[in-house]
Amino acid sequence: MKHIVLITLFIAALCTGLSACSTTGAQTTLYDRLGGNSGVTNIVSGTLKYTLADPRIAHTFDNSNVPRVEKLLIEQICDLTDGPCTYSGQTMERSHRGLNLNTMHFNALVENMQKAMDDEGVPFATQNDLLAILAPMHGDVTGRPKR
Amino acid sequence: MKLLHFTLAILAVPLAACSNFGDYAPDRGRLLATGGVSTVEGSGGGGLSSWATISGYGSDESFGVNAFYTQSNLPDFELRVAGASVGMNDRVEISYAKQQFDTGDTGPELGLAQGYTFEQDIVGAKVRVLGDAVYGQDTWVPQVSVGAQYKKASDAPLLGALGATDDDGVDLYVAATKIMLDKNLLVGGTLRATRANQFGLLGFGGDQNDDYSMQFEGTVAYMLSKNLVIGADYRTKPDNLGFAEEQDAAAAYIAYFPTKNISVTGAYVDVGDVALRGKQDGAYLSLQVGF
Numbered sequence: 001m002k003h004i005v006l007i008t009l010f011i012a013a014l015c016t017g018l019s020a021c022s023t024t025g026a027q028t029t030l031y032d033r034l035g036g037n038s039g040v041t042n043i044v045s046g047t048l049k050y051t052l053a054d055p056r057i058a059h060t061f062d063n064s065n066v067p068r069v070e071k072l073l074i075e076q077i078c079d080l081t082d083g084p085c086t087y088s089g090q091t092m093e094r095s096h097r098g099l100n101l102n103t104m105h106f107n108a109l110v111e112n113m114q115k116a117m118d119d120e121g122v123p124f125a126t127q128n129d130l131l132a133i134l135a136p137m138h139g140d141v142t143g144r145p146k147r
Numbered sequence: 148m149k150l151l152h153f154t155l156a157i158l159a160v161p162l163a164a165c166s167n168f169g170d171y172a173p174d175r176g177r178l179l180a181t182g183g184v185s186t187v188e189g190s191g192g193g194g195l196s197s198w199a200t201i202s203g204y205g206s207d208e209s210f211g212v213n214a215f216y217t218q219s220n221l222p223d224f225e226l227r228v229a230g231a232s233v234g235m236n237d238r239v240e241i242s243y244a245k246q247q248f249d250t251g252d253t254g255p256e257l258g259l260a261q262g263y264t265f266e267q268d269i270v271g272a273k274v275r276v277l278g279d280a281v282y283g284q285d286t287w288v289p290q291v292s293v294g295a296q297y298k299k300a301s302d303a304p305l306l307g308a309l310g311a312t313d314d315d316g317v318d319l320y321v322a323a324t325k326i327m328l329d330k331n332l333l334v335g336g337t338l339r340a341t342r343a344n345q346f347g348l349l350g351f352g353g354d355q356n357d358d359y360s361m362q363f364e365g366t367v368a369y370m371l372s373k374n375l376v377i378g379a380d381y382r383t384k385p386d387n388l389g390f391a392e393e394q395d396a397a398a399a400y401i402a403y404f405p406t407k408n409i410s411v412t413g414a415y416v417d418v419g420d421v422a423l424r425g426k427q428d429g430a431y432l433s434l435q436v437g438f
């Protein structure tokens with residue numbers, strides 16, 4: 001009998017996940033849910049602020065034009081989240097070539113972005129919607145074969 | 148008492164990992180909670196089901212080490228497990244667990260000594276063969292790993308008297324795990340070839356069935372936040388012994404990951420009837436520390 005309860009819980013958890021998916025989306029874009037232009041701008045500048053103070057990855061920006069990176073990141077996230085922008089930068093593979101980034105670097109940036117989104121009051125589920133779009137870039141950013 | 152000493156010893160394992168081997172040091176380079184917790188058999192996963200994920204937070208250029216202690220108080224028995232695992236390069240996982248199944252006051256009623264305790268050692272190895280549970284968000288391909296667990300139970304004469312054929316055995320499994328970030332969900336399934344009776348605590352093979360059988364483990368976990376996960380595990384088990392029917396096991400849990408160094412899992416677990424004592428269900432608490 002208890003197993004039936006557990007299976008119900010199983011299904012309930014699945015439904016929660018699926019309905020969380022179906023109720024978002026169609027009406028508003030992810031860009032809107034991230035707070036539109038001001039939200040995405042704050043998320044990117046917060047991410048860079050934490051990153052440049054993060055001993056794990058600050059040094060990987062030593063030869064970067066940070067204001068330019070910031071502008072392109074805002075543009076790219078806007079583009080990827082169905083905002084009114086077109087990304088004008090290089091491919092992820094090209095822009096990270098030679099930086100010798102690894103998985104730890106990649107995840108350090110993700111963690112800083114999570115902190116920046118927390119600061120912006122972005123709900124956890126919305127944060128994961130953005131991270132789901134960015135996660136597959138891991139292969140190109142770190143120069144690892146897609147796995 | 149012996150298990151307490153063992154637990155203290157095993158908790159020192161992650162500390163030893165603080166020492167660096169040149170550049171090969173723990174980098175905690177993976178995301179919080181993505182390594183799961185420790186199963187009752189020591190492998191990385193949920194409480195009852197082994198996942199395809201590699202335990203710990205070491206990235207593909209690093210390693211991570213975990214130690215854990217789990218206790219479950221059931222109506223007629225008490226299960227205690229202590230163990231440790233090492234995850235290397237997000238590719239290979241080696242694990243060890245010592246299980247104790249204490250019959251307590253039930254012992255004499257089963258014709259055993261007061262507090263008679265079944266024991267089992269489990270050494271496990273797991274290798275990720277394809278996919279990436281976290282980064283493969285643009286594909287349906289799950290992370291897939293294959294694993295083996297060598298299990299050695301104590302007290303062969305008693306297990307033989309209960310109808311078990313062997314006091315040791317090897318479980319082989321294939322696990323597939325998928326994280327769907329945009330649904331805050333982790334789902335997984337594991338196929339396990341095993342002859343183990345009650346995870347192996349009651350030996351391997353038996354008078355009713357002596358062959359390997361294919362068993363299934365299902366897992367679902369929902370991320371409430373970065374450091375809080377609720378989930379459920381379901382696991383089928385063989386029914387090899389004639390003297391007592393063995394049933395499936397299930398658990399519903401909540402796991403808290405305050406940092407990458409510690410996790411606490413509280414659960415309700417039901418392992419079904421054990422040794423004719425009726426349904427064994429109750430609270431389950433697991434503490435994991437790691438680097």
